[in-house]
Structure formats: C-alpha cells, structure tokens
Amino acid sequence: xxxxxxxxxxxxxxxxxxxxxxxxxxxxxxxxxxxxxxxxxxxxxxxxxxxxxxxxxxxxxxxxxxxxxxxxxxxxxxxxxxxxxxxxxxxxxxxxxxxxxxxxxxxxxxxxxxxxxxxxxxxxxxxxxxxxxxxxxxxxxxxxxxxxxxxxxxxxxxxxxxxxxxxxx
Amino acid sequence: xxxxxxxxxxxxxxxxxxxxxxxxxxxxxxxxxxxxxxxxxxxxxxxxxxxxxxxxxxxxxxxxxxxxxxxxxxxxxxxxxxxxxxxxxxxxxxxxxxxxxxxxxxxxxxxxxxxxxxxxxxxxxxxxxxxxxxxxxxxxxxxxxxxxxxxxxxxxxxxxxxxxxxxxxxxxxxxxxxxxxxxxxxx
Numbered sequence: 001x002x003x004x005x006x007x008x009x010x011x012x013x014x015x016x017x018x019x020x021x022x023x024x025x026x027x028x029x030x031x032x033x034x035x036x037x038x039x040x041x042x043x044x045x046x047x048x049x050x051x052x053x054x055x056x057x058x059x060x061x062x063x064x065x066x067x068x069x070x071x072x073x074x075x076x077x078x079x080x081x082x083x084x085x086x087x088x089x090x091x092x093x094x095x096x097x098x099x100x101x102x103x104x105x106x107x108x109x110x111x112x113x114x115x116x117x118x119x120x121x122x123x124x125x126x127x128x129x130x131x132x133x134x135x136x137x138x139x140x141x142x143x144x145x146x147x148x149x150x151x152x153x154x155x156x157x158x159x160x161x162x163x164x165x166x167x168x169x
Numbered sequence: 170x171x172x173x174x175x176x177x178x179x180x181x182x183x184x185x186x187x188x189x190x191x192x193x194x195x196x197x198x199x200x201x202x203x204x205x206x207x208x209x210x211x212x213x214x215x216x217x218x219x220x221x222x223x224x225x226x227x228x229x230x231x232x233x234x235x236x237x238x239x240x241x242x243x244x245x246x247x248x249x250x251x252x253x254x255x256x257x258x259x260x261x262x263x264x265x266x267x268x269x270x271x272x273x274x275x276x277x278x279x280x281x282x283x284x285x286x287x288x289x290x291x292x293x294x295x296x297x298x299x300x301x302x303x304x305x306x307x308x309x310x311x312x313x314x315x316x317x318x319x320x321x322x323x324x325x326x327x328x329x330x331x332x333x334x335x336x337x338x339x340x341x342x343x344x345x346x347x348x349x350x351x352x353x354x355x356x
Contacts, residue, residue: 003292003339003342003343003346004311006292007292007296007307007311007342008311008312010291010292010293011207011293011296011308011311011312012312014207014293015203015207015312018202018203018206019199019202020198020199020201020202020203020219021216024198024202024216024219024220025194025198027216027220028194028198028219028220028223029190029194031220031223031224032182032190032223032227035224035227035228036185039183039185040185
C-alpha cells in the first residue's frame with residue numbers, strides 16, 4: 001500500500017474515533033450569545049452617543065440665545081429696526097409675538113418660522129427707507145418671487161399661531 | 170448539507186438567530202474539532218481553539234466571499250486560530266518545558282482516543298511527531314484532500330514552500346515508518 005493511501009485511511013479512521021465533546025456546545029453557545037449581545041448592544045449605544053452629542057450641540061447655542069431677545073435672531077438687534085423708523089416699543093411687540101409663536105409651535109416649526117421671517121424681514125428692510133415708507137419697486141424680479149414664496153410658506157404657520165391664540169380661553 | 174445550503178443559515182446566525190446557530194454548529198463542529206485535534210494535542214487547548222474558531226466565524230462572516238468554497242474559508246479560519254494559539258503558547262512556555270509537555274500530551278491522547286478503539290495507527294503517531302509546519306500540510310493534503318496550491322493559498326505561503334514541506338514530511342514518514350511498522354513488509 002502506498003504511503004498516500006495509508007495516510008488517508010489512517011487519518012480517516014482516527015477522525016472517526018475523535019468526537020467533539022458534547023459539553024463544548026454549551027461553551028460555544030455561550031460565546032455566541034455574548035457575540036449577539038455585543039452586536040445588538042453596540043449600535044444603540046452608538047446611536048445614543050450620537051444623539052447625546054447632537055443634543056449638547058443644540059443646547060449650547062440655544063442656551064446662549066435664550067438669554068437674548070428672540071427678535072435679535074431676525075433683526076440682529078433693536079438698532080436695526082430703529083434704522084428703518086421703528087421704535088423700541090415696536091421691537092418689544094415683535095418680541096412678544098415671537099414668544100407666543102415659540103410657545104404655540106413645535107420646535108421644528110418654530111425654527112422654520114424664524115428662518116422664513118428672517119428672510120422676509122431682510123427683504124422688507126431693504127425696501128423700507130428711514131421714515132418707514134416701503135417701496136416695493138426696489139425689489140428685483142427674483143426677490144419678488146422669493147417674497148411670495150416666503151409669504152405662502154409663512155401663512156399656515158402664522159395662522160397656527162393666531163388661531164391657537166384666539167382658541168385660548 | 171453542502172456549502173450553498175449552509176450559507177443562508179450562517180448569515181441568519183450572525184444576525185442572532187438561535188436555531189440557525191444550532192444548525193451551523195451541528196453541520197460544522199465535528200469537522201472543526203477534528204481538524205484542530207489533528208494539530209493540537211491537549212484536550213483543553215483543543216476546546217479553547219474550537220470556541221475561538223466559532224467566534225472568528227461570526228465576527229468575520231462579512232469578509233466571506235460567497236464565490237469561494239465555505240469549507241475552504243472555514244478551514245482557513247481554523248488553521249489561523251491554531252497558528253495564533255501556537256504563537257501565544259510559544260511565548261508562554263519555555264522551549265524545554267514545552268517539549269516535556271508535548272511528550273506527555275502525546276501519550277495522553279494516544280492512550281485515550283486511539284488505543285481505546287484498538288486500532289493500530291502507527292502512521293498517525295508518526296505524523297504527530299512531525300513539526301507543526303510539516304504536519305499541517307499532511308493534514309490538509311490527506312485528511313481534507315486539498316491540492317498543494319490550495320494549501321499554499323490557505324497558509325499564505327508560496328507553493329514551492331508547500332511542495333518542499335510536503336516532500337520532506339513524506340520522506341520523514343517513510344523513513345520512520347520503515348523503522349517501526351515497515352519491517353513487516355520487508356521480511
């Protein structure tokens with residue numbers, strides 16, 4: 001018999017007499033469960049960590065803003081509105097309105113509202129002179145379109161703010 | 170169960186499906202255990218390595234190329250785990266102690282598993298006396314029936330090296346076999 005053949009046969013015979021101990025199953029099973037737990041545990045942990053970082057990133061600037069006027073987010077400061085013939089009282093009025101808006105709208109809606117209002121106000125400030133007189137002819141065609149878009153987007157939000165205000169007893 | 174049938178189960182198992190795990194284990198454990206037991210002789214060590222092979226299997230399933238044979242991938246993992254373990258053991262135990270232990274282990278294993286079955290497996294005990302580098306080639310060639318090129322791929326060494334190790338191993342076996350059991354054929 002050639003050594004190749006003999007080797008094959010002996011290894012086969014020896015293999016048949018080798019049996020994986022049954023209690024090894026429990027051990028492999030345990031490490032498998034550990035693997036599954038680790039795999040499942042890992043992704044929610046990452047998500048939580050990311051959510052935590054995002055929350056901190058949002059909280060820090062909003063904490064800074066909270067101490068200042070909401071209206072500052074739109075006009076920069078009351079000085080800007082004074083330039084176009086507004087007064088500090090009017091500025092306070094706007095501020096009051098924004099505060100109701102913040103209370104009535106959800107966080108995302110309010111963010112959108114602030115952003116849209118800011119854009120609209122910038123356009124308004126552009127066409128208003130020192131005495132508070134508006135001249136819409138100053139707008140370019142694109143700016144007019146933008147104005148209209150902003151107005152249509154703002155309308156439902158605006159309605160929501162005023163509606164909930166009147167609905168309040 | 171062949172490769173193709175096993176794959177979806179293996180994937181399910183890596184996603185946490187308990188019954189898929191059981192199925193994969195049932196289909197593969199004897200093969201993994203025997204491969205390791207041919208290369209490592211201490212019972213506790215064999216069990217440690219088998220456990221590690223499965224851990225590696227779950228963890229690196231995403232690296233598996235479905236165009237290649239599952240069996241080849243599994244044996245690759247098994248051989249690498251054995252090699253990792255050998256490297257660690259080498260650092261852990263001093264050479265002279267290691268040699269002493271290995272002789273004990275050999276008797277241990279031979280007594281229990283082989284002689285119990287009342288079979289004369291002289292060649293096998295000779296294979297066990299070869300160095301690891303030679304015996305791994307013999308096991309992959311004659312137990313798993315891999316071509317020398319496949320063995321080179323699995324062990325990540327040149328084909329020429331595998332060929333010379335294969336040649337050397339057979340030469341050693343012939344020489345030693347001739348000295349012990351081979352006498353019967355001569356006279």
